[in-house]
Amino acid sequence: MDIAILDNVIFLGTVTVLSALQNVFFAYRVQNESLHKRSGQTAFERVSVANRNCIEVYPTFLALLWTAGLFCSQAPAAFAGLLYLVVRHKYFVGYLGETSQSLPGFFFGKRLIAFLFIMAAAGIVNYATNYLFGINFLFYIQTATKASAALLLIP
Amino acid sequence: MDIAILDNVIFLGTVTVLSALQNVFFAYRVQNESLHKRSGQTAFERVSVANRNCIEVYPTFLALLWTAGLFCSQAPAAFAGLLYLVVRHKYFVGYLGETSQSLPGFFFGKRLIAFLFIMAAAGIVNYATNYLFGINFLFYIQTATKASAALLLIP
Amino acid sequence: MDIAILDNVIFLGTVTVLSALQNVFFAYRVQNESLHKRSGQTAFERVSVANRNCIEVYPTFLALLWTAGLFCSQAPAAFAGLLYLVVRHKYFVGYLGETSQSLPGFFFGKRLIAFLFIMAAAGIVNYATNYLFGINFLFYIQTATKASAALLLIP
Numbered sequence: 001m002d003i004a005i006l007d008n009v010i011f012l013g014t015v016t017v018l019s020a021l022q023n024v025f026f027a028y029r030v031q032n033e034s035l036h037k038r039s040g041q042t043a044f045e046r047v048s049v050a051n052r053n054c055i056e057v058y059p060t061f062l063a064l065l066w067t068a069g070l071f072c073s074q075a076p077a078a079f080a081g082l083l084y085l086v087v088r089h090k091y092f093v094g095y096l097g098e099t100s101q102s103l104p105g106f107f108f109g110k111r112l113i114a115f116l117f118i119m120a121a122a123g124i125v126n127y128a129t130n131y132l133f134g135i136n137f138l139f140y141i142q143t144a145t146k147a148s149a150a151l152l153l154i155p
Numbered sequence: 156m157d158i159a160i161l162d163n164v165i166f167l168g169t170v171t172v173l174s175a176l177q178n179v180f181f182a183y184r185v186q187n188e189s190l191h192k193r194s195g196q197t198a199f200e201r202v203s204v205a206n207r208n209c210i211e212v213y214p215t216f217l218a219l220l221w222t223a224g225l226f227c228s229q230a231p232a233a234f235a236g237l238l239y240l241v242v243r244h245k246y247f248v249g250y251l252g253e254t255s256q257s258l259p260g261f262f263f264g265k266r267l268i269a270f271l272f273i274m275a276a277a278g279i280v281n282y283a284t285n286y287l288f289g290i291n292f293l294f295y296i297q298t299a300t301k302a303s304a305a306l307l308l309i310p
Numbered sequence: 311m312d313i314a315i316l317d318n319v320i321f322l323g324t325v326t327v328l329s330a331l332q333n334v335f336f337a338y339r340v341q342n343e344s345l346h347k348r349s350g351q352t353a354f355e356r357v358s359v360a361n362r363n364c365i366e367v368y369p370t371f372l373a374l375l376w377t378a379g380l381f382c383s384q385a386p387a388a389f390a391g392l393l394y395l396v397v398r399h400k401y402f403v404g405y406l407g408e409t410s411q412s413l414p415g416f417f418f419g420k421r422l423i424a425f426l427f428i429m430a431a432a433g434i435v436n437y438a439t440n441y442l443f444g445i446n447f448l449f450y451i452q453t454a455t456k457a458s459a460a461l462l463l464i465p
Contacts, residue, residue, distance in 0.1 A: 054178075
């Protein structure tokens with residue numbers, strides 16, 4: 001995106017990425033505690049928990065999607081976002097499945113979230129190096145993310 | 156908004172709209188299951204459930220509000236957003252009301268969310284046809300949304 | 311930020327700020343009710359409640375952070391956002407602490423949220439006065455927020 005516009009939002013984007021990182025840290029804490037706890041068995045409890053788990057990660061996902069797209073490269077970020085939607089759908093449907101089968105964890109799509117986070121962080125670091133030392137890696141970062149986005153398709 | 160800026164976020168906006176659509180799908184599943192389930196009767200449980208229901212839809216609402224405003228037309232989107240705030244307030248207050256009366260459903264403001272979604276989707280489709288075939292309907296879409304925004308006032 | 315771009319999002323930002331204000335109102339209602347209610351004592355319940363409390367305020371925080379940064383001044387908004395992350399971390403860790411000690415309330419970081427809200431509201435009011443009367447206070451508002459941001463460090 002245009003550098004002149006990014007100048008106005010670079011700090012906001014940095015704080016957003018940091019807060020998303022903190023959200024992920026919180027989510028891991030919850031997951032660690034919830035490993036030994038069985039979720040409810042009624043259909044309502046299952047669909048309610050599945051929906052809540054999806055909703056809780058949603059603002060984090062949106063923030064990372066937009067910061068990755070604005071500060072780094074749009075197409076790979078949108079591609080990773082689409083894959084995340086697919087993974088989320090599978091997660092939601094899997095949560096509603098057989099009561100006897102084991103439930104999926106609290107946190108899903110870790111790889112896609114990590115990919116978006118790395119993209120956003122790389123864009124912000126590149127902005128800093130460009131400002132401080134006049135070194136701009138953005139073209140190489142964008143090429144690398146475009147090439148590695150295809151690797152996300154590997155299950 | 157300026158086409159040159161929209162170029163940078165059109166894919167991100169598309170994924171955002173898709174994810175909001177998926178959120179609504181999840182919410183409907185929860186609502187279908189929760190029809191036969193009574194919520195808690197203490198004041199704390201009621202206010203807590205009302206707040207949670209509002210909060211869960213909030214990121215979806217924000218995402219649709221901004222994508223509708225950016226990709227289509229600002230004034231009708233902001234108008235629908237204001238109406239949504241009114242509806243949400245009535246929902247919240249209604250949830251705290253008499254214990255004997257029936258509770259409102261899980262999902263509220265469906266019409267306003269649908270209006271914002273149609274605006275955002277129309278803007279994105281128009282962007283695609285403009286890019287592919289050079290056909291730009293945006294002016295007609297904006298006129299239609301401005302005219303139909305008044306219809307949202309009908310209870 | 312550039313006035314020409316702000317023209318396209320000023321109404322959306324206004325509705326966003328209003329909705330954030332409404333969220334805070336809802337959160338206060340929950341807090342008032344929850345004062346006499348003890349939270350669960352198991353580690354999972356504590357970490358789950360702490361995470362949910364943080365997540366529920368997250369979209370409100372993000373919306374205020376960005377509207378404050380776009381409509382008023384970027385650096386103080388990002389600074390307040392960073393402080394909020396610190397406060398949130400202390401809140402989360404405090405929630406997981408000794409079972410015997412009293413739990414922190416439902417709503418935290420009130421001062422930082424209020425600071426961001428005042429910044430966003432001042433920016434929007436300034437936009438209106440600039441449009442209606444041609445009076446632009448933005449420079450003074452930005453100076454005042456930059457000066458008062460340091461006061462947020464006082465515990």
